[in-house]
Amino acid sequence: MYKKGRLSNGLRIVTRQMSGVRSLSLGIWINIGGRYESGSDKGISHYLEHLLFKGTKKYSCRAIKESIEGVGGALNGFTSEELTCYLVKIPGRYLSKALDILADMVISPSLKQEDIDKERTVILEELKMYRDLPQSYVYELLDDLLWPRQPLGSPVIGTVESVRGINRDSLSRFRKAHYTPANIVVSCAGAIDHDLLKNRVSQIFGRRPAGKSNVFSAAKEEQRGQQLKVFDKVTEQTHMALGFHSLKRDHPLRHAQSLLNVILGGNMSSRLFNEVREKRGLAYEIGTGLKKYHDAGAFLVHAGIDNCKVSSCLEVIFRELEKTKSRLVSADEFKRAKEFYLGQLMLALEDTMEHMLWMGESMACLNKVYVLEDVIKEVNSVDIGDLREVARQVFRREKINLALIGPLEKEEKRIYSTLNLG
Numbered sequence: 437m438y439k440k441g442r443l444s445n446g447l448r449i450v451t452r453q454m455s456g457v458r459s460l461s462l463g464i465w466i467n468i469g470g471r472y473e474s475g476s477d478k479g480i481s482h483y484l485e486h487l488l489f490k491g492t493k494k495y496s497c498r499a500i501k502e503s504i505e506g507v508g509g510a511l512n513g514f515t516s517e518e519l520t521c522y523l524v525k526i527p528g529r530y531l532s533k534a535l536d537i538l539a540d541m542v543i544s545p546s547l548k549q550e551d552i553d554k555e556r557t558v559i560l561e562e563l564k565m566y567r568d569l570p571q572s573y574v575y576e577l578l579d580d581l582l583w584p585r586q587p588l589g590s591p592v593i594g595t596v597e598s599v600r601g602i603n604r605d606s607l608s609r610f611r612k613a614h615y616t617p618a619n620i621v622v623s624c625a626g627a628i629d630h631d632l633l634k635n636r637v638s639q640i641f642g643r644r645p646a647g648k649s650n651v652f653s654a655a656k657e658e659q660r661g662q663q664l665k666v667f668d669k670v671t672e673q674t675h676m677a678l679g680f681h682s683l684k685r686d687h688p689l690r691h692a693q694s695l696l697n698v699i700l701g702g703n704m705s706s707r708l709f710n711e712v713r714e715k716r717g718l719a720y721e722i723g724t725g726l727k728k729y730h731d732a733g734a735f736l737v738h739a740g741i742d743n744c745k746v747s748s749c750l751e752v753i754f755r756e757l758e759k760t761k762s763r764l765v766s767a768d769e770f771k772r773a774k775e776f777y778l779g780q781l782m783l784a785l786e787d788t789m790e791h792m793l794w795m796g797e798s799m800a801c802l803n804k805v806y807v808l809e810d811v812i813k814e815v816n817s818v819d820i821g822d823l824r825e826v827a828r829q830v831f832r833r834e835k836i837n838l839a840l841i842g843p844l845e846k847e848e849k850r851i852y853s854t855l856n857l858g
Contacts, residue, residue, distance in 0.1 A: 438795065438805045439630040441637075445646040447617035449634050450799045452625040452791055460531060460626030461792035463523040464538045465800045467619040470517045470592035471729070472652045478587070479594015480602050480610050482515040483559060487607065488522065488541040489513065490551040495540060497551075503537055511537075515592055518652075518729060519800055525789050528627030532636060535622075539640045542615055552604055560600075563593050570675040570841040571740065573667070577839035578677040581663045582734055588655055616647025623796030626788035655732035657681050662836040662855050666844050673720070674741045674842030678753065682735040682830045685728040686802055691777075691815045692822035693726065693735070693830070698773040699765055699823070700724045700756065701737060705772070707756050708737065718742060718749040730801060735830050743842055747850040750838075754854070760827035764820045778815055782808070 441449040469481050489511075491497040504511040509526030522541060524534040566572045576591050583589030593599075622637050659681065683693050701708040701724030712722045719739045727734040737757075741749045765773075784790040785808060798805045836855060844851070 441634045445617040447641050448621045450623045450795045451628050451630040454626050457626050459788050460528045460628050461525045461788040462534050462624045463521050463792050463796045465621040465796045466520045467650050468614045469519050471587040478598040482593050485513050485515045486555050488545045491546045492540040493544040574675045574677040574839050574841045577665045578679045581837040582679050618646045618649045621800045623792050625791035665839045667841045671842045674743050674746050676739045677839045678737040679837040680735045680830045682733040684731050684733050689826050692818045693826045695773045696823045696826050697724050698776050711752050718745045747854045750854045757831045770820050
């Protein structure tokens with residue numbers, strides 16, 4: 437199903453030919469991101485990602501966009517805590533063009549001073565935008581509670597001070613040190629010929645020195661008690677992000693954790709959606725999510741709550757979390773969670789972009805790709821007791837991390853009281 441290759445300098449290639457499609461999705465991944473950065477250069481991975489779209493020695497900024505969009509394609513990129521990715525979705529016959537453009541962006545960006553200066557302003561405005569969006573900023577507050585004074589606890593975009601301090605020399609040094617074959621994965625899904633792609637990748641990257649594999653500092657979990665951070669702001673609703681330290685990316689109980697996520701807040705038939713929104717009308721938006729890293733993780737509950745009902749909403753949430761620790765979920769609920777989890781994965785993998793992202797992230801982070809049939813077997817081997825075990829490991833009262841943004845001056849005492857229930 438998946439074809440893999442490796443150049444002598446360490447660059448990895450993974451492809452999936454998908455029948456019945458005429459498009460392909462291509463990504464160049466680099467094992468670099470926010471958690472690899474120190475305080476002074478925080479945000480440099482994200483800054484560099486922006487700049488690679490501004491032009492190369494071969495292509496101008498306009499030529500990059502027009503070459504892809506002019507044949508019906510789409511071009512994008514993203515930076516996360518552990519990865520940076522440059523990606524294209526395009527009709528299959530334009531593979532060589534797409535690879536040539538992405539590779540030139542990675543290998544030969546122009547990094548013009550005028551672009552660096554303009555993009556600095558753009559990124560500072562982006563940073564302000566997130567600060568003005570409480571539903572986004574509340575996660576920044578939560579990350580700081582979960583991983584204080586660590587790269588994982590500070591925003592990938594950086595801070596005003598760090599972004600202002602990044603210059604052309606630091607950007608150039610950073611790219612040369614980290615954008616090396618030992619840290620690169622090329623993934624492609626769709627109407628693709630593996631040998632053709634591998635040969636072309638070898639022509640472009642094959643003679644480049646391997647470089648050193650990028651490393652980051654291990655995450656530390658040193659929490660000694662419940663933590664609450666309240667940001668008082670005049671808003672129409674209170675924005676909440678609740679977090680617990682949880683399982684790392686490849687933990688043996690990872691599928692059990694994902695099923696628990698579905699049951700608690702992964703869809704409209706989840707427990708929290710029913711209890712908080714449908715039955716009581718305490719929130720418009722309510723759900724759960726997972727953060728999974730190489731050596732750490734977080735289980736999240738997020739909600740937009742009526743300003744006058746924050747403590748009542750929290751009581752319901754904590755009660756539902758406690759239930760998963762003390763009682764086994766029903767057989768019917770367990771079955772529906774499995775079907776939803778696997779069904780969503782199957783639907784996603786029918787899309788070339790989603791399949792490319794699935795392969796690329798797995799290869800970059802774990803140096804392997806999971807076959808869907810193996811995932812199905814692993815999920816079907818999870819039993820109901822595994823979910824309770826995850827809940828008992830994760831939902832510990834002394835490990836609560838809660839961030840809130842809203843007009844909470846009058847509610848703060850009640851919130852503290854709610855945190856200490858039980």
